[in-house]
Amino acid sequence: xxxxxxxxxxxxxxxxxxxxxxxxxxxxxxxxxxxxxxxxxxxxxxxxxxxxxxxxxxxxxxxxxxxxxxxxxxxxxxxxxxxxxxxxxxxxxxxxxxxxxxxxxxxxxxxxxxxxxxxxxxxxxxxxxxxxxxxxxxxxxxxxxxxxxxxxxxxxxxxxxxxxxxxxxxxxxxxxxxxxxxxxxxxxxxxxxxxxxxxxxxxxxxxxxxxxxxxxxxxxxxxxxxxxxxxxxxxxxxxxxxxxxxxxxxxxxxxxxxxxxxxxxxxxxxxxxxxxxxxxxxxxxxxxxxxxxxxxxxxxxxxxxxxxxxxxxxxxxxxxxxxxxxxxxxxxxxxxxxxxxxxxxxxxxxxxxxxxxxxxxxxxxxxxxxxxxxxxxxxxxxxxxxxxxxxxxxxxxxxxxxxxxxxxxxxxxxxxxxxxxxxxxxxxxxxxxxxxxxxxxxxxxxxxxxxxxxxxxxxxxxxxxxxxxxxxxxxxxxxxxxxxxxxxxxxxxxxxxxxxxxxxxxxxxxxxxxxxxxxxxxxxxxxxxxxxxxxxxxxxxxx
Amino acid sequence: xxxxxxxxxxxxxxxxxxxxxxxxxxxxxxxxxxxxxxxxxxxxxxxxxxxxxxxxxxxxxxxxxxxxxxxxxxxxxxxxxxxxxxxxxxxxxxxxxxxxxxxxxxxxxxxxxxxxxxxxxxxxxxxxxxxxxxxxxxxxxxxxxxxxxxxxxxxxxxxxxxxxxxxxxxxxxxxxxxxxxxxxxxxxxxxxxxxxxxxxxxxxxxxxxxxxxxxxxxxxxxxxxxxxxxxxxxxxxxxxxxxxxxxxxxxxxxxxxxxxxxxxxxxxxxxxxxxxxxxxxxxxxxxxxxxxxxxxxxxxxxxxxxxxxxxxxxxxxxxxxxxxxxxxxxxxxxxxxxxxxxxxxxxxxxxxxxxxxxxxxxxxxxxxxxxxxxxxxxxxxxxxxxxxxxxxxxxxxxxxxxxxxxxxxxxxxxxxxxxxx
Numbered sequence: 001x002x003x004x005x006x007x008x009x010x011x012x013x014x015x016x017x018x019x020x021x022x023x024x025x026x027x028x029x030x031x032x033x034x035x036x037x038x039x040x041x042x043x044x045x046x047x048x049x050x051x052x053x054x055x056x057x058x059x060x061x062x063x064x065x066x067x068x069x070x071x072x073x074x075x076x077x078x079x080x081x082x083x084x085x086x087x088x089x090x091x092x093x094x095x096x097x098x099x100x101x102x103x104x105x106x107x108x109x110x111x112x113x114x115x116x117x118x119x120x121x122x123x124x125x126x127x128x129x130x131x132x133x134x135x136x137x138x139x140x141x142x143x144x145x146x147x148x149x150x151x152x153x154x155x156x157x158x159x160x161x162x163x164x165x166x167x168x169x170x171x172x173x174x175x176x177x178x179x180x181x182x183x184x185x186x187x188x189x190x191x192x193x194x195x196x197x198x199x200x201x202x203x204x205x206x207x208x209x210x211x212x213x214x215x216x217x218x219x220x221x222x223x224x225x226x227x228x229x230x231x232x233x234x235x236x237x238x239x240x241x242x243x244x245x246x247x248x249x250x251x252x253x254x255x256x257x258x259x260x261x262x263x264x265x266x267x268x269x270x271x272x273x274x275x276x277x278x279x280x281x282x283x284x285x286x287x288x289x290x291x292x293x294x295x296x297x298x299x300x301x302x303x304x305x306x307x308x309x310x311x312x313x314x315x316x317x318x319x320x321x322x323x324x325x326x327x328x329x330x331x332x333x334x335x336x337x338x339x340x341x342x343x344x345x346x347x348x349x350x351x352x353x354x355x356x357x358x359x360x361x362x363x364x365x366x367x368x369x370x371x372x373x374x375x376x377x378x379x380x381x382x383x384x385x386x387x388x389x390x391x392x393x394x395x396x397x398x399x400x401x402x403x404x405x406x407x408x409x410x411x412x413x414x415x416x417x418x419x420x421x422x423x424x425x426x427x428x429x430x431x432x433x434x435x436x437x438x439x440x441x442x443x444x445x446x447x448x449x450x451x452x453x454x455x456x457x458x459x460x461x462x463x464x465x466x467x468x469x470x471x472x473x474x475x476x477x478x479x480x481x482x483x484x485x486x487x488x489x490x491x492x493x494x495x496x497x498x499x500x501x502x503x504x505x506x507x508x509x510x511x512x513x514x515x516x517x518x519x520x521x522x523x524x525x526x527x528x529x530x531x532x533x534x535x536x537x538x539x540x541x542x543x
Numbered sequence: 544x545x546x547x548x549x550x551x552x553x554x555x556x557x558x559x560x561x562x563x564x565x566x567x568x569x570x571x572x573x574x575x576x577x578x579x580x581x582x583x584x585x586x587x588x589x590x591x592x593x594x595x596x597x598x599x600x601x602x603x604x605x606x607x608x609x610x611x612x613x614x615x616x617x618x619x620x621x622x623x624x625x626x627x628x629x630x631x632x633x634x635x636x637x638x639x640x641x642x643x644x645x646x647x648x649x650x651x652x653x654x655x656x657x658x659x660x661x662x663x664x665x666x667x668x669x670x671x672x673x674x675x676x677x678x679x680x681x682x683x684x685x686x687x688x689x690x691x692x693x694x695x696x697x698x699x700x701x702x703x704x705x706x707x708x709x710x711x712x713x714x715x716x717x718x719x720x721x722x723x724x725x726x727x728x729x730x731x732x733x734x735x736x737x738x739x740x741x742x743x744x745x746x747x748x749x750x751x752x753x754x755x756x757x758x759x760x761x762x763x764x765x766x767x768x769x770x771x772x773x774x775x776x777x778x779x780x781x782x783x784x785x786x787x788x789x790x791x792x793x794x795x796x797x798x799x800x801x802x803x804x805x806x807x808x809x810x811x812x813x814x815x816x817x818x819x820x821x822x823x824x825x826x827x828x829x830x831x832x833x834x835x836x837x838x839x840x841x842x843x844x845x846x847x848x849x850x851x852x853x854x855x856x857x858x859x860x861x862x863x864x865x866x867x868x869x870x871x872x873x874x875x876x877x878x879x880x881x882x883x884x885x886x887x888x889x890x891x892x893x894x895x896x897x898x899x900x901x902x903x904x905x906x907x908x909x910x911x912x913x914x915x916x917x918x919x920x921x922x923x924x925x926x927x928x929x930x931x932x933x934x935x936x937x938x939x940x941x942x943x944x945x946x947x948x949x950x951x952x953x954x955x956x957x958x959x960x961x962x963x964x
Contacts, residue, residue: 281888423727424693431731437695470796474695480704487704491659495897502896509892510868514902515861519583522862525897526938527585527794529661532897 004197005031005163007365008183010170010212011204012036013043014146014351017153018358018377019204024160025380026373028365031196032154032162033185035169037454039150041206043351044457045277045309047229047254047263049240050074050082050142051352054089054114055247057106058099063328064110067352071140073378074149074355079385080412081148085255087141087240088122089114090133092293095245100135103244107139114139128237128295141240143256146351147457148410151447152382155414159383166448168194173201173215173343180216180334180343189450200365203345207274207312213345218338220345223315224274226308228283229263230291230508233302233465236260241294250290257409258433258464259304262291269310279306279507302512304465305504314348329353331360342368384412392416400426406434410459411442418442429478430471432464440478452476452497462501469520472497473528495530546572546819548958549839549851551826551877552865554579556929556947557857558809559637563955565816572819572849574826574841578863580930580943584802585794586769587655587674588638588645588948590631590666591619592941595899603666603945604628604649616883616934618946621911622953634948635667641812642776643805644670654678658698658768658794660705664941669801671779673766673791683789685712687759688766692717693733696796697768716758720747735795736803739773748778752785764789769800776804826877829854835923836878853924853958856880856907856915857951858931865931866906873905878925881908881916883933899939906933912957913950926954 007023009016012034023030034040053067075082091100100116107114115138122129122136129136154164165187172184174195182197205212210222235255243251254261265283284306291298314330330348334340346361359375366373392413396404399420407415418438419425425438443449443458452475456462462472472494480490498520505513524530548564550557553575564571591603595614600606608624610617619627631649638645647653647667654662654675662678675681686706688699703713722741726732741747759765769792772778783790794801810820824843829836838848856877858865866882867874868891873884884905885891892900907927908916915922928950930937937943 278894423724427693427695427727427733428731429695437693470696473698473796477695477698477701480698480700484700484704484707487700491701491704499896503894506892506894509902510870510888514868514891515864518861518903521896521903521938522580522583522943523796526943527583527657527796527799528659529657529663530659530897531661532895 005029007200007202008196008198009202009204012038013041013206014150014354015357016204017150018354019202019361020157020162021153022358022362022377024157024162025376030162032164033168033170034166037166038154039147042309043146043150045307046351047252047261048144048146048256049254050144052139052141053110053112054107054139057110058103061110068112070352070356077381078149081145083143085142085239087139088126089137089242089244091135091244093132093134097135100244104137126237126239128297130296143254152384155383178339179341200368201343202361207310209345209347216340216343218334221315223313224269224271225311225313226267226269227264228279228308229261230287230303231305232260233304236295236297236301250287253294262287274310277308279308284507303508306507307504312347329357384414387413402434403436407439429474430461433460435459435461440475451493453500544847544849546570546851548853549849550855550857552857552859554859555581556951558813559948560855560928560951560955561813561818563952565818567959574821574824576825577823581806582802583797584799584805586669586672586801587665588667588944589941590649590945592664601652602650618932618935618950627949630949630952633952642808656793660702671792673793679709681709681711683764685762686764686766687714687716687762689716689755691738692719718751718754720750722747735770735800736798738770739800742771743775748782752782755786759788766791766793768795773800829878834920836925855954856927857929860930875907883908899936903936904934907931913954928954
């Protein structure tokens with residue numbers, strides 16, 4: 001096995017995936033190592049908001065500028081991951097209208113289009129908005145699907161020669177004098193230890209980057225800030241809704257696919273808790289209370305799931321809330337900072353600036369490797385975004401309309417790769433999210449799906465209102481078809497999936513959610529006889 | 544409208560109670576929303592599979608006696624072990640007389656095989672479904688597991704994986720039919736009930752039998768998903784005769800054909816005995832006077848109240864909305880009756896899906912004769928039966944169907960006795 005590369009990227013979030021793509025487009029041989037599946041950290045646990053930057057305009061001019069630039073780039077290169085909804089910053093009677101003018105001026109200074117519209121116009125544009133609003137500003141916010149975005153970056157990186165190893169956890173940085181020469185990693189599938197070597201190792205581990213740097217004896221002072229969110233069972237709003245005031249808890253409501261998301265809270269958490277994010281009843285209550293101010297309809301809307309991510313903020317002061325810390329990008333060259341060659345850390349930033357972070361990190365790699373190649377990721381569309389939805393739609397003319405619509409929405413131009421010429425392949429596994437057998441087979445074959453939770457991230461199977469009630473079992477059945485080993489694993493996987501889903505449902509398990517949970521228990525534990533004994537605990541920490 | 548008894552809820556509990564009362568000549572009405580747990584039936588009825596502490600139960604009657612000590616609030620414990628055994632036997636007879644041919648004994652559990660191939664202890668199983676006297680022993684050494692092509696709610700590979708652990712050799716066969724292509728054209732229609740309709744037709748049964756005979760040539764037995772005979776009740780017998788090999792059914796994911804058929808059979812029996820079944824109706828309000836329910840009003844019968852001597856609440860738990868969970872309490876929506884629950888929501892469940900969760904035992908509060916309470920006072924003529932009762936974990940303990948049947952017959956007796964006196 002050839003285990004030598006130009007760079008090793010640690011972390012399969014949007015940033016790591018973006019670096020893998022950028023490197024491979026510049027002819028740099030890259031290996032990406034991810035301890036779990038792609039987009040399992042903060043990448044997959046946020047609003048999915050295509051920030052215009054308006055939210056930061058008043059408090060952080062630089063971040064606001066970065067956001068609007070990247071916003072415009074992503075609309076071009078990642079069109080199939082983006083929904084151009086626009087957003088409203090609303091002023092409620094309890095807020096001050098004076099802030100609105102400060103806000104609008106700051107937006108314009110950062111290059112963000114900000115149109116003041118009157119409340120009636122806002123209600124017409126977004127009927128779900130709180131009708132007591134006294135002011136509204138329209139900005140180019142949107143929705144972005146972080147799973148799709150990361151997956152496309154990974155696909156393109158692979159096409160251009162990068163190697164991606166998921167479920168491979170870096171346990172040690174290999175060091176020769178003052179140089180990091182590679183990593184030791186534990187493969188959770190083969191249960192074996194592997195060694196990989198490279199001229200540069202990039203730490204793109206998000207909040208876990210703190211621990212990765214520590215393996216080189218380096219301290220990167222991070223501030224783990226937990227952000228909790230709630231997902232609602234249908235799409236309440238069609239435009240992003242924000243409060244026009246200084247950023248606070250639960251003041252962004254983002255539509256995405258078939259759902260809406262409210263978030264976030266912000267609280268400091270200890271490092272030993274970052275793998276164990278549980279949403280508390282207090283956080284749920286706060287999110288609901290504040291969310292209903294943006295859109296009173298939320299009070300009558302079913303909550304599907306609660307979840308929390310950890311922002312990888314770099315601590316610059318000891319603000320306990322983590323809100324005044326800059327969302328700016330932090331690129332650390334440990335050669336100049338700590339005297340250790342061959343090791344860099346890219347952190348801070350946010351989903352919106354993942355591409356720019358990747359560009360900065362790759363620029364530094366190029367400098368170190370004396371490669372003179374320009375970044376092209378702002379120009380070349382991602383796979384799936386090379387053609388417009390209309391063009392793809394024409395190519396898929398023979399397919400039933402439901403599968404055509406949903407696969408184009410999820411896979412863009414790559415929807416043509418999904419088999420769907422016969423009624424079997426077109427059969428729906430997941431009715432809420434309209435996922436067909438063909439799409440699941442495509443994901444299993446091309447999108448590095450190892451289990452049902454991975455499959456959910458690639459296809460949205462089990463993400464709809466039923467939360468995987470029956471489709472989880474159907475998908476497990478498809479995954480278990482290959483051989484007896486697969487069947488045994490798929491059963492265990494199904495039990496794991498249900499456990500994983502329940503974590504997001506437990507904090508909000510009353511009303512219809514409790515009702516669905518009771519039903520799920522009847523079906524899986526009762527009718528199917530599935531039990532705890534089937535659960536495999538994937539150890540995230542290699543011993 | 545005047546009745547002797549009005550039952551709210553037309554699932555397994557409500558129908559069994561109604562049948563028992565109608566058999567005794569009482570004028571009975573059932574008001575049913577239409578959705579009940581019997582629609583997800585596995586083809587078996589559990590009595591008791593496990594004690595609350597997880598001890599497996601082989602002899603349910605003995606297990607129920609143990610509940611009197613270790614779980615005094617359990618509906619079985621309140622009804623009493625001896626009475627439970629008596630009602631269990633009466634329930635088996637009731638099911639058989641309704642045209643649901645079941646076998647089993649309250650003194651010894653047998654095992655049903657699940658759609659994933661697991662063995663679960665149970666009490667009564669409908670004829671034709673695969674059962675075993677012990678979880679390790681199957682009645683064949685080789686089997687052909689048949690599925691309909693593209694049917695995703697049945698899992699031959701999972702079943703084979705479990706069977707092979709017990710040394711059974713398994714082979715697979717899939718069947719198709721031109722009529723299935725019509726269903727397949729709509730991508731969400733390949734579900735059990737639609738497929739079963741296809742196999743109600745003789746020529747499709749013929750085709751199925753031919754395919755099975757060909758595929759199962761060297762096997763001792765054949766397994767089929769429960770997709771046979773939804774409207775035509777002799778379909779399974781006809782198929783068996785054509786195949787000429789031991790043929791067993793296994794349940795599928797919902798909709799459950801044995802569940803739908805059991806519901807229809809019970810409904811039919813209730814009506815045949817003179818009962819009135821109001822399907823698709825739900826209760827709006829109740830008139831209560833001095834701890835007695837005088838009448839109820841429903842959506843479909845607006846101004847015409849249902850009056851009766853006795854009322855039975857058989858509206859189920861959360862799924863059928865017999866119980867409603869708000870963020871801080873459990874509500875019984877028809878009468879606003881008292882409920883048993885823990886106020887602090889964080890204690891309703893643990894973070895592991897497969898744990899025994901407290902919420903599963905929440906439900907309506909009743910006295911020893913299963914009369915409901917409201918603001919602490921006993922409601923003189925209002926009884927609770929079935930999944931809505933508090934004090935038991937239907938899935939973990941494997942006692943959901945048993946509690947429904949036994950509480951239904953117990954309350955029917957109470958009502959008959961009170962009318963006598």
